[in-house]
Amino acid sequence: MMNHPQKDPVTITDVTLxxxxxxxxxxxxxxxxxxxxxxxxxxxxxxGFRNMEVFSCVNPRVAPAMNRxxxxxxxxxxxxxxxxxxxxxxPNRAGYENFLSLGLGRDGYNHILGVFFSAxxxxxxxxxxxTIKETLQEYEAVLKDAAARGIRVAAYxxxxxxxxxxxxxxxxxxxxxxxxxxxxxxxxxxxxxxxxSDLQGVSDDKQTAIFFEALMDGRGEGDLAxxxxxxxxxxGEEAVANSMAAYKVGIxxxxxxxxxxxxxxxxxxxxxxxxxxxKTFHAGGVSTGIDEGKVRSLALL
Numbered sequence: 001m002m003n004h005p006q007k008d009p010v011t012i013t014d015v016t017l018x019x020x021x022x023x024x025x026x027x028x029x030x031x032x033x034x035x036x037x038x039x040x041x042x043x044x045x046x047x048g049f050r051n052m053e054v055f056s057c058v059n060p061r062v063a064p065a066m067n068r069x070x071x072x073x074x075x076x077x078x079x080x081x082x083x084x085x086x087x088x089x090x091p092n093r094a095g096y097e098n099f100l101s102l103g104l105g106r107d108g109y110n111h112i113l114g115v116f117f118s119a120x121x122x123x124x125x126x127x128x129x130x131t132i133k134e135t136l137q138e139y140e141a142v143l144k145d146a147a148a149r150g151i152r153v154a155a156y157x158x159x160x161x162x163x164x165x166x167x168x169x170x171x172x173x174x175x176x177x178x179x180x181x182x183x184x185x186x187x188x189x190x191x192x193x194x195x196x197s198d199l200q201g202v203s204d205d206k207q208t209a210i211f212f213e214a215l216m217d218g219r220g221e222g223d224l225a226x227x228x229x230x231x232x233x234x235x236g237e238e239a240v241a242n243s244m245a246a247y248k249v250g251i252x253x254x255x256x257x258x259x260x261x262x263x264x265x266x267x268x269x270x271x272x273x274x275x276x277x278x279k280t281f282h283a284g285g286v287s288t289g290i291d292e293g294k295v296r297s298l299a300l301l
Contacts, residue, residue: 012274013087014051016261022062024064057090079109087112115143118199119132127265136185143190199264231243258274
């Protein structure tokens with residue numbers, strides 16, 4: 001096991017607006033308006049967040065709140081927020097073309113392009129409708145084009161800790177070697193960060209620590225700064241406990257959502273609560289750069 005300082009500051013990315021938005025039914029859109037989402041994003045920035053996910057270029061048949069008109073209004077309403085990285089996820093080439101046509105690239109609103117696939121074939125088929133190989137082939141062209149345009153990229157590997165099959169409950173777990181291969185693939189194509197998701201909360205804190213330790217045995221010390229952790233879990237407290245375990249072995253980038261809202265459209269549970277994660281880090285003497293009181297107030301909205 002590597003030895004790392006225990007009080008290093010962390011970077012927290014709030015994913016409330018994207019992941020919660022992906023699960024909002026069409027009948028709730030008159031309440032969850034673009035203006036509400038812009039206001040929430042600005043409040044998150046005011047609370048100290050320098051990384052946030054506000055929407056994704058996915059098919060509105062899957063996520064009605066992510067329709068093109070709403071995305072355009074949100075992007076225009078936010079503009080460029082100084083010193084804040086807005087990450088927009090795209091699931092495929094069509095999503096990337098929407099990203100470009102909406103002016104989200106470097107010469108427009110300068111969003112970071114988020115790309116993702118699952119490390120487990122069964123989940124990738126359920127979530128993206130194609131095989132991992134097909135996904136990587138499509139993304140390779142996307143990432144090369146993004147690099148040519150100077151667009152920054154944040155990458156994600158879903159199901160990195162495993163995927164529980166709907167039938168029978170068997171958990172399929174990728175090996176650390178497989179995950180390292182995915183990380184290398186992303187980095188070689190220009191990704192600045194790679195975030196690993198425990199899609200369904202299939203690992204506890206001990207398993208999470210063991211996984212990251214095994215992962216880092218095959219990587220250089222400098223790679224720690226590039227890796228992030230995105231836990232989903234039925235229990236926000238257990239998700240945060242997993243994050244503390246990841247922190248102890250050197251991970252310094254974490255995704256969270258206000259009130260633990262959100263999840264995956266394939267039915268995964270919600271996220272670790274942003275307000276609880278910030279509170280727990282602060283109680284342990286770890287700096288987040290975030291105003292704990294403002295986050296607590298935002299979580300009550």
